[in-house]
Amino acid sequence: MFLEHFKTELINTTIVLAIFILIRFILKVSIKKLGQKTGINDARIGLISRYTTVTLFLIFILFVAYIFGAKFEDLAVIFSSVFAVIGIGLFAIWSILSNITSGIIMFFSFPYKVGDKIKIHDKDAPIEGIIEDIRAFQLHLRLDNGDLVTYPNNLILQKAVTLVQKDAIEDFGDMH
Missing domain, CATH: 2.30.30.520 (SH3 type barrels.)
Structure with missing residues (x-):
């Protein structure tokens, strides 16, 4: 019953998952090549790769929610609320975020x-x-x-x- 009712959504989710896996693979290879070309050590390459994977995963969740019927307006309210709470909570530790952001910038331009x-x-x-x-x-x-x-x-x-x-x-x- 569940599979029949959500057949289209499950097929679309599988397609989106395949696309995201492909994008993740391409980004991972590109980051590794860029890092090796510029002489960046493997630990930093892995770190930037993990950052991109987490970002892609969040985007994937957004797409899946949309596929299963969530309206864009609802998703916008949820994400803005979550980011507002996270933003307020993380404001106290802004230096950590600043250092992480700087680390990403340094990966590409240091x-x-x-x-x-x-x-x-x-x-x-x-x-x-x-x-x-x-x-x-x-x-x-x-x-x-x-x-x-x-x-x-x-x-x-x-x-x-x-x-x-x-x-x-x-x-x-x-x-x-």
Whole structure:
């Protein structure tokens, strides 16, 4: 009975699922190629890939709800209400969201990669070190004295950064 009643909806959902799986595959391959082409490490590639998968999943849920008869106006009210509640709840932790957003921006446009020696021009506390890792929330810099400094992604995009030494990975390897 259920299958007969929702036959068209189930067929449409299967088609949409196949399309979304194809889009996810294409995006995953594209992100991996772009990341490898620009010298981004696999952990960051995986992180951006997960972000796109979650976004696609939310879009898929929206499509499925529409297929099963939800009106666009109803979906808009539900999503706006949910996002309003989430927005209010997350406002208190905006720096985390800012760092995640900055991490995504850095994936696509940050000109430096792991192993590069950079100088962050901060008038209060300038930092010079080798990029050891670029994560979702922060950049890991290894200073010349061996100390590890974590620098928030949102701040790295707000400061001037200079490439001190290209391919400092050799120097980095000597430190360990």
